[in-house]
Amino acid sequence: MSTLVIGETDWPTEKGLCCLSLADLNRRGLMLCRDGKLKFHDASGEWHEVDHVLWRAQGPRDAKLQHSALSLVAASSAECVNSASSLLQYGTRILNHGALRKGGLPVITSCPILGSNGLSYFYKAEFPSVLKVGDWHMGYGKCKVSNLEAWNDAVDMAAIADEIVSVEPFIDYRRDLRVLLVGEDLIAVERFPASHQWKANVCPSEIKRVELLPELAHMTRKAAALLGMSILGVDWIEDKKGAWHLLEVNPSPGLQMEEMDCRPLALKLLQRNSH
Ligand SMILES: Nc1ncnc2c1ncn2[C@@H]1O[C@H](COP(=O)(O)OP(=O)(O)O)[C@@H](O)[C@H]1O
């Protein structure tokens, strides 16, 4: 029995566990055998059967490679968390926002636009807005725009990326929470933005574990059910009137939250799913 972690290389060494970056996997080889089994090559002559995959890759940098590897995993008999088909279906911000909104969750209103003309000439911006270019994480590809001059500059920068650009209202939030769900377990941290940052997740001045409001716990579990995922990180912001807005669902969230290392929970989940 073996577990392959795809997309991260720093998991504690454990018998039967192998971690590979996507680039390494691509160099060595991933194979869907005729009998439906999944195997990876160890680069020294042997193929190894994979029973479980823990999918930890994300982001647009190697999106094509991710899609190819996920297709093999989805078609194989290996158990994958999150399931490869849910990742293929809802792995990006735009796809999962749509499903979550249809499911009744308070997803932030956002207007994704394809094509630089649409953005540069035909879209009427309101201020302050947030521009999110493509599907980058960790604050990358996002800017807050407060006036027309800054908007024009931001649009000029965004236009050359050839990616979908989402425009959202900037919400002057009073709290920013990351809620991590691993199976049945829920953990929440509050992030406090640095004085020079509007993004609370980029070099926050403080991160602290907080008790989860039942309302957010319920909505986070509902997000997981709607997407068919059992591991996810959901970012919530609370506006000045006390309403919560779902900013994003991260299907491969960081599993180390402050002093908590949730990686063993993820492994346990994978093993439990196989019985
Ligand atoms: N529309 C918004 N209004 C106010 N703050 C926002 C908005 N969108 C994002 N933020 C801030 O930026 C952070 C990062 O945005 P997010 O959409 O979660 O992208 P990332 O994938 O980069 O984490 C959020 O945690 C929040 O603090």
Ligand SMILES: [Mg+2]
């Ligand atoms: Mg986020």
